[in-house]
Amino acid sequence: MPAQENDCMFCRIIAGREPASLVLDRPELLAFVDVRQGVRGHVLVVPRRHVERLHELDTVLAGKLMAAAVEIAQAMHRRWAPEGLNLWQSNGEAGGQEVPHVHLHVQPRRMEDGLLRIYSTPPPSPDRGELDAIAAELRDELPPRC
Numbered sequence: 001m002p003a004q005e006n007d008c009m010f011c012r013i014i015a016g017r018e019p020a021s022l023v024l025d026r027p028e029l030l031a032f033v034d035v036r037q038g039v040r041g042h043v044l045v046v047p048r049r050h051v052e053r054l055h056e057l058d059t060v061l062a063g064k065l066m067a068a069a070v071e072i073a074q075a076m077h078r079r080w081a082p083e084g085l086n087l088w089q090s091n092g093e094a095g096g097q098e099v100p101h102v103h104l105h106v107q108p109r110r111m112e113d114g115l116l117r118i119y120s121t122p123p124p125s126p127d128r129g130e131l132d133a134i135a136a137e138l139r140d141e142l143p144p145r146c
Contacts, residue, residue, distance in 0.1 A: 008101050010044075010046045010099055011050050014048050023043050024071070024072070027048070028047060028049075028061060029064060030045075030046055030048065031068055031072055031106075034105070038107070038115050039107060039108060039109065039113045041080060041107065042105065042107045042108075043072050044104070044105060044106075045068045045069050045104040045106060046102065047065060047101075057102060069106050073106055076108045082108035083110050085106070087107075088107075089104050
């Protein structure tokens with residue numbers, strides 16, 4: 001096992017060397033209850049293969065991670081009927097990633113749960129020209145589609 005995987009908390013969970021409260025156990029991924037419960041029901045979805053950042057995932061595995069997150073969101077809806085839900089993935093230190101292994105957070109929300117809101121005040125809205133420039137820069141980097 002590569003050095004980064006030996007030190008990875010999620011790889012230790014996947015290998016059965018750390019305990020976890022499993023929600024889903026699939027050949028390509030696991031989902032388990034986060035040990036930090038800002039609100040009851042916070043679940044993490046992780047690939048079994050050690051991948052540090054989102055852009056390193058292949059699209060097939062990424063699709064399976066998202067499908068698992070949707071299944072968990074549906075289960076949360078049926079069980080708890082939360083008023084809302086957060087689905088997020090943090091990438092790199094600047095993005096707030098704490099465990100260097102790709103993971104999706106699925107978190108049920110209530111209006112007065114006391115957790116941080118995304119923006120305390122609305123961010124500025126660039127003009128359409130700037131928005132179009134951003135879109136063009138990203139389109140240039142996408143692979144051609146048949």
